[in-house]
Amino acid sequence: xxxxxxxxxxxxxxxxxxxxxxxxxxxxxxxxxxxxxxxxxxxxxxxxxxxxxxxxxxxxxxxxxxxxxxxxxxxxxxxxxxxxxxxxxxxxxxxxxxxxxxxxxxxxxxxxxxxxxxxxxxxxxxxxxxxxxxxxxxxxxxxxxxxxxxxxxxxxxxxxxxxxxxxxxxxxxxxxxxxxxxxxxxxxxxxxxxxxxxxxxxxxxxxxxxxxxxxxxxxxxxxxxxxxxxxxxxxxxxxxxxxxxxxxxxxxxxxxxxxxxxxxxxxxxxxxxxxxxxxxxxxxxxxxxxxxxxxxxxxxxxxxxxxxxx
Amino acid sequence: xxxxxxxxxxxxxxxxxxxxxxxxxxxxxxxxxxxxxxxxxxxxxxxxxxxxxxxxxxxxxxxxxxxxxxxxxxxxxxxxxxxxxxxxxxxxxxxxxxxxxxxxxxxxxxxxxxxxxxxxxxxxxxxxxxxxxxxxxxxxxxxxxxxxxxxxxxxxxxxxxxxxxxxxxxxxxxxxxxxxxxxxxxxxxxxxxxxxxxxxxxxxxxxxxxxxxxxxxxxxxxxxxxxxxxxxxxxxxxxxxxxxxxxxxxxxxxxxxxxxxxxxxxxx
Ligand SMILES: Nc1ncnc2c1ncn2[C@@H]1O[C@H](COP(=O)(O)OP(=O)(O)OP(=O)(O)O)[C@@H](O)[C@H]1O
Ligand SMILES: [Mg+2]
Numbered sequence: 001x002x003x004x005x006x007x008x009x010x011x012x013x014x015x016x017x018x019x020x021x022x023x024x025x026x027x028x029x030x031x032x033x034x035x036x037x038x039x040x041x042x043x044x045x046x047x048x049x050x051x052x053x054x055x056x057x058x059x060x061x062x063x064x065x066x067x068x069x070x071x072x073x074x075x076x077x078x079x080x081x082x083x084x085x086x087x088x089x090x091x092x093x094x095x096x097x098x099x100x101x102x103x104x105x106x107x108x109x110x111x112x113x114x115x116x117x118x119x120x121x122x123x124x125x126x127x128x129x130x131x132x133x134x135x136x137x138x139x140x141x142x143x144x145x146x147x148x149x150x151x152x153x154x155x156x157x158x159x160x161x162x163x164x165x166x167x168x169x170x171x172x173x174x175x176x177x178x179x180x181x182x183x184x185x186x187x188x189x190x191x192x193x194x195x196x197x198x199x200x201x202x203x204x205x206x207x208x209x210x211x212x213x214x215x216x217x218x219x220x221x222x223x224x225x226x227x228x229x230x231x232x233x234x235x236x237x238x239x240x241x242x243x244x245x246x247x248x249x250x251x252x253x254x255x256x257x258x259x260x261x262x263x264x265x266x267x268x269x270x271x272x273x274x275x276x277x278x279x280x281x282x283x284x285x286x287x288x289x290x291x292x293x294x295x296x297x298x299x300x301x302x303x304x305x306x307x308x309x310x
Numbered sequence: 311x312x313x314x315x316x317x318x319x320x321x322x323x324x325x326x327x328x329x330x331x332x333x334x335x336x337x338x339x340x341x342x343x344x345x346x347x348x349x350x351x352x353x354x355x356x357x358x359x360x361x362x363x364x365x366x367x368x369x370x371x372x373x374x375x376x377x378x379x380x381x382x383x384x385x386x387x388x389x390x391x392x393x394x395x396x397x398x399x400x401x402x403x404x405x406x407x408x409x410x411x412x413x414x415x416x417x418x419x420x421x422x423x424x425x426x427x428x429x430x431x432x433x434x435x436x437x438x439x440x441x442x443x444x445x446x447x448x449x450x451x452x453x454x455x456x457x458x459x460x461x462x463x464x465x466x467x468x469x470x471x472x473x474x475x476x477x478x479x480x481x482x483x484x485x486x487x488x489x490x491x492x493x494x495x496x497x498x499x500x501x502x503x504x505x506x507x508x509x510x511x512x513x514x515x516x517x518x519x520x521x522x523x524x525x526x527x528x529x530x531x532x533x534x535x536x537x538x539x540x541x542x543x544x545x546x547x548x549x550x551x552x553x554x555x556x557x558x559x560x561x562x563x564x565x566x567x568x569x570x571x572x573x574x575x576x577x578x
Contacts (some may be wrong), residue, residue: 100365126318207402207407208408208410210359211400212421213394213401214359214364214399214400214402215394215395215422215425216392216395216396216426217395217421218391218425221421225413229412244365252353295542302412303412304411304412304457304460305411
């Protein structure tokens with residue numbers, strides 16, 4: 001197992017290097033000269049040759065590609081993503097808090113998604129084909145088919161405006177979490193619980209379940225074995241949901257005015273604020289790699305057959 | 311004396327109402343071995359599982375299953391559970407899939423022995439290790455710590471037999487226990503089955519495609535075809551004097567497959 005962990009970490013590290021290189025290259029290969037973009041972003045209309053050279057020097061844009069990449073990479077490791085072209089503030093001073101806000105929302109939602117998926121998945125599997133199973137699947141189908149912004153608007157109207165139970169927007173107390181988390185949970189758990197359900201069902205038909213019963217094991221003991229094998233799916237769901245939600249909260253954040261990455265990235269993209277975009281893309285990619293690795297390691301711990309796969 | 315008497319066992323699919331096993335009756339004398347032979351889909355596995363009511367809920371069954379004087383169909387779920395494994399043990403066809411892939415194999419044995427005999431881990435392991443030595447498994451202590459995918463089908467098959475040796479059931483049901491094995495492992499496993507019958511004197515139901523194996527191990531044979539018993543008799547009778555044309559057909563087609571196997575058996 002420890003060999004697996006080392007191998008998996010080396011792989012994750014290589015992926016991170018590749019991703020950072022690609023991120024850096026993409027931004028630099030953009031047809032626009034960054035110096036021009038800086039000047040435009042700062043609202044300077046006339047971009048003379050002189051001014052461009054000055055700016056290039058100021059931001060170190062005149063040095064060779066790999067030197068800049070190494071510099072940038074080392075700085076990133078210290079959370080120094082350079083300065084915003086627009087505000088001239090350090091990128092992390094705005095991105096950091098936004099990341100924390102989005103991450104909080106994501107974490108709470110992922111936990112909710114995992115719990116709801118597992119509970120519904122297990123119940124449906126145990127009641128397969130019965131009324132409960134059909135009802136849950138029907139409702140989930142309808143709910144996941146609705147666009148999340150529409151669902152959000154509907155819920156704000158009902159719970160916040162009509163009943164005045166919950167805040168309409170912002171991030172003030174735990175009550176601000178309820179609606180966004182609810183909507184994110186609905187759109188993901190409605191899909192993920194089916195994975196738990198089908199994984200349960202396929203495990204229930206396995207030979208080891210029959211042999212367990214034939215050996216006289218209690219139904220509860222047999223069920224623990226089924227769960228143990230099915231919950232690997234739940235853990236994958238949890239670890240995969242985090243980066244996916246991190247990268248897709250834009251809509252929800254805008255509807256609820258959540259001060260997070262989603263709103264920030266939109267602003268950065270619209271104003272071509274390259275350092276911010278770069279940092280945003282990098283953070284998302286890193287979290288994908290990290291949570292993927294964690295998910296693989298937990299799964300390998302639970303399912304020994306996977307350990308030989310790397 | 312009969313240890314098991316099955317009377318008019320029928321099994322059908324509750325959704326479609328389709329009959330899968332029809333009105334099947336047979337007896338098993340104490341200490342003897344009954345082979346069930348028949349082509350794929352003839353209802354052999356369904357019959358075996360029906361004895362301890364292990365078929366999925368979507369299948370219904372009727373008829374009497376009298377085991378040691380008690381009709382198993384009248385027992386509660388908890389009562390029949392105490393008989394499973396302890397009095398009627400099952401040996402599965404495919405050892406590789408018979409154990410939870412995410413646990414070391416020792417877990418299953420501890421759970422089963424703990425359930426029936428109330429043994430703690432240490433005691434259960436000690437007994438399993440002794441039994442595993444008897445079925446010629448090397449390094450039993452290490453084997454208990456292996457995951458199923460790290461062992462071969464033949465080894466797992468013998469571990470199931472070892473568990474049966476510890477539990478000393480009155481009846482062992484082996485559903486095609488050698489089909490998934492190569493010839494050498496088949497030979498070893500069959501040897502262990504013969505030994506098992508000698509040591510604990512249990513009765514046995516042995517399902518097999520392989521008439522060569524059946525001839526070695528069984529006292530009596532049932533021939534099944536699409537859910538019905540078409541012929542029955544002592545092994546000698548069936549092999550020398552089959553009446554039903556389907557039995558003769560099975561006899562004619564078996565030859566080539568088990569030639570190598572017979573050489574092994576006769577060479578021993
Ligand atoms: N759960 C089930 N629901 C409906 N039909 C089933 C079910 N299980 C088995 N059957 C049907 O019952 C018939 C007998 O199945 P069974 O498994 O007893 O055959 P078998 O004699 O053991 O065959 P094999 O040699 O392939 O193991 C088959 O036609 C099969 O399709
Ligand atoms: Mg079968």
